[in-house]
Amino acid sequence: MKKRWLVTLVFACLLFIPSLVFAVDFDILSYQGDLNIHADNTAIFKETITYRFGDDYNGQLVGLGKAGKMPEGFDIDPDPTVQVSKNGQIIQNVSFYTMEEEDGYKVKIYNAGYAGDTVRVTVTWKLTNLLFLYQDIAELNWQPLTDSSGDIKEFEFKVSSENPAEKLYFHTGKLFKEASIKKVNDFYQVKMKDLPRNRQVELHAYWPRSAFSEAPDQGLVSDNLIWFKRVELEIASEKASDKIVMMWLIPIVLTVLLFVGLIFYKRFKKKLVPRRNLLRTIVSMSHLWIGRQWF
Template identity: 30%
Template sequence: MEWKKCLSFLLAGLLLLIPTKVLAVDFEISKVDIEARLNEDGTAEVTERHTYDFDGDFNGVTRELHPKQGASIDEFKAFENGKRLKVERDENFYKIYRSGDDETITVELQYQIEGGVEKFQDGAEFYWPFFDERNESDYGEMAITIFPPAPASDVTFLGYDAAYDTASLLEGGTVSFNMGDVSAGENGDIRVVFEPELFPALSGKNGTIRPIIETEKLRLAEQQAAFQENQQSVSRLGSLAIAAIGAILAWLFGGAWFQSRQNKRAAVKDNEKDFFVPEEKMSLPATIYFTKSSMLSSNAIAAALMDLVRKGNTKQIAEDKFELVDRQTPFTHEEILMELLFDQVGQSSSFETADVVAYTKKEATAEAYREAIASWNSEVAKEVKQQTLYSKKKGVRWFAALLAALTIVLTVFFGIYELFPLMTLALLFVLTSFSFAVFYKPLTAEGRKMREEWKQLEKTMKDLPEDTWHQLSKDEKLRAYLYLLGVESHSTDKKAQSFARAETFMHRSDSESFTLNPILLAAVFVSADTNSTAHASSSSSASFGGGAGGGGGGSGAF
């Protein structure tokens, strides 16, 4: 199994699980204080103070206010330190203009609610959603305070969802809901009932409201008690299930690691003999792809070109010039490479290395070069896939997929019952199980043997005696030499020494038929890659529910 590749996918998946929002500006709403002062006619004068902590440039803040059915929002204004701010309204969405950079500001919003209070025979109710699931921002230290039009003594109140069990009765009948941190997407409706006599200018309705509130209180209390009981049961059983899943995953990964290590030891033992160049079971680019990296470098392109010279498809007539000899090849990726270099870059029958650099400097042709190289890389990958180098292991992978599905069910229950530490662990196990199911394809005995043989060649070239090199056939020397060229990244002294060693051998024994300058040739394709990537980067840089009665809203910035 390719553990490094799987680990990279695992880390990438973990990052995807972290909640993120794509916003034009980076900000936090650290504090929200909302005051609603009720009038005798049933209107409400609302003052909201939102504290924003901005990181970077910003142009202003937003507030979305959806009035519940039968009510309306009027006279919306915004201030900062008493200074009035410009406001633009688009139906229920308000943009408040206040630009800056890396600041903490407090914006005060003022507006009036018409129709927010309903008067019954036994009480007048203010039932309002100041935010709902449409809100896309987290609120910090949120408090909502409701003031009666005059001191009240008979007050009933209730909060839903984020507002549940957060209210307290203050002096004069004022009710304060101290919710603390409220996550984006949460509801938090509030209901407060005062004496009907405090609203003489408001027309009354038949029926009573206080029994309804008391029934709702009882329902929510029973619901909360049942929730807590279920939460404890889910926590207890879920902890056991998570422990079992963790043990199964440890068994899966441990078994895979042990099997891989055993196969590797067997392959290394088989290769403990005199130096040799492995058999040519795949093309050179496919061998490099399989043994070193699935992202073939510019060095690999240079090696692929010289491999065409080795096979007789092309001919090197000068250090910087190549001639096409024979287009016939069993590999599609070699056809693509010859078509790119001779037909697109060159003059059909020949090309010069300088032509490659010039071709990629032009924006019109740089994209064609990049697409051809991507197609070449894709066809190399197809050749590798056609080999029996990886074991499919369908049984164990389906088992891992089933484990991931079962863990997803657990994750949902943990989320419902707010068991967030267990939910996080379950998400990690889901990703781990799914990654195992998708990416676990251990090497077959043939694949392991091939990989270890080429690793052994790369390792032993550093100290290889010259007489051993001379015992190889010309074709073996070329294949060894070109493999080292293709995998060489000059990232370590050991690799550079191995390649230099082979290069010395080549020039001593085959200088008449091999005029390769690896530094020059690799530099050509590195330059071409840089040019085509630069053009690609420049071309892609252009810019491009409801709460009570259907009411609610949220906050943001721009």
């Protein structure tokens, strides 16, 4: 009786919460980030994600990170605006709520649908105190994307401001693919194909401090341009070393191991041949002795 009751309970759980048991198959066709930084060190960040679903689904989950070293007072408004379209049709009055987590916020969007649907979600956030304001430069050091739930086929990011950044760098951890970075008029554009899931994305840029004269000081009395450049030199050096290891050192080690393995195999084969010949001789002599005993 207890066993039958337990089976019934498990079946009911599977029936009412399928999204917790079965993973939904989907592709992220594109991710577009658009960051516009204002002179008072506030910003509007818009992220647009396009999904194509292979299974029926209950909704989407979109996050924004505040991980890494951020300025004191950095804040994300927990009440973003959300727009959703399905198969090219805008969905009116979509339901969603925002969850605060240790490394950022996530927006859970209630937008159920069926296999084969293409869904585009746009979430617009308000950010405060995004940049470090030193005596000489204003520095952006932000990880907006830390844990994408799927591979991103087309990745694009724009960073704009009233005065364009002097230099912008884009990092993806240990990934050896390089993104394309272009300065177009008053903004920087980053493009990349096939960004793997759960890949950390980091933006690192600087402006003259005067570009954000409307923003109040943060009490950072030191200059930082030298340290900014030193960090980027270290990252470039580390990437170059990793490429050398992957492209040259590992293939050389594998080749040497293969060569040593062939040498040992040949030596073992040479030792094995005399033993086989000796065994054949013993067998032949035993047959000869048995034959003599028979006659």
